[in-house]
Amino acid sequence: MDNAEYQHKVSKLSLRNGQNYSRSLGQAGNLLSSITKRYSTIIASTPYEIVDEDKETNVAKDIIKKINDQIAQSQEGRLFAIVHLAGKQFRITEGDVLVVEGYWPPNCGDKISLDKVLLVGASDFTLIGRPLVQRGLVNIEATVIEKTLSHTKTHFRKKRRKQYKRIHFYKIPQTYLRINTVKVTGELNNPPEVRGLEKAIF
């Protein structure tokens, strides 16, 4: 075997230290190290191991395919999502009612879709956005069912020995939202083509 060919082979085989690897296993690693301490004649496993570079991507592809199949056959069951709405994050599923506090323009009977989705989960899988899941992947629709005011809140200020006392009463506008649908409509890991870039100025 000449030198160049050998170098080529070595580059394919990544080196990993046996001790390092066992440490990452936690409890098992401790056990292993204690055994090696006790029986010093036992030599740890060979320091070389074959690492398949495509292993992780293959696993990922397999998982994505499974999830896509499950969604295509609509066997994913009940979905929940974490959405960012009016400065707060809500964990929602179908049929939930949530209250948005503060001034918020939508009126009663309006149907709105919630697009800032941080996470979608089913019983078998969880899609975590970085920070948002891909746009168009999840369809979350909600209806505004009520707009009202909160209870009277008291804002009381007092400074001791300064003859200063103020009392204010206020109410916060509240909007009730009914979540109608939480659905995965797009295909996983297959984002739509980026359009509208001709108009954008960079």
Place this chain on the structure above:
Amino acid sequence: MSNSHLFLKPAFITTPGQNGVGRYFCQLQRVVLKFCKNNGSSRGMREFIENKLIDFVKETPEVAVYMKPRRHRTPIIRAEYLNGDTQWVNARNFTEDEILKWLQLLKTQSSDKTGIRLRKLLHTDHPSVQGPWTPYTFRDPKLNLAEFPSPELAGPHVVETTATEELLEMYKNQQIEDVNEKRAE
């Protein structure tokens, strides 16, 4: 300082008749505007009836609006909801815009909300989809077969390596390098 806020009735979110699941339905059934025809405190109410009431009624055909003139009494708005609640709003010396605003509020409410404090801002029938978290979630199933007393599990979980282990590691790294050098030759 008033203590009325301490004695508010705590409540959870309720929605009448699964409102919004199929479609939204206005929960205000009837509104009665009571006012005086010549008293000054009813001036805003009278102006509202002259200028804005027709538009309001056209916008909301589902609400029945009644008017009840009565002599020398403060104007009020009385609202009746589908769940049987009635709510009074004292409209003394209100301008016509103020009255319109209060009417809009009554229209979008589902019941009399005064004196009720919400305990939670979210209602869900399905609190957990993936199952609630337990201390055993995402743990190694090997722990199920652990036999006690176990010295490994009894002590604190130490992740740091000892100096001896570090030295051993360095020694092994050196050995690997030696092997590599030999093979390269």
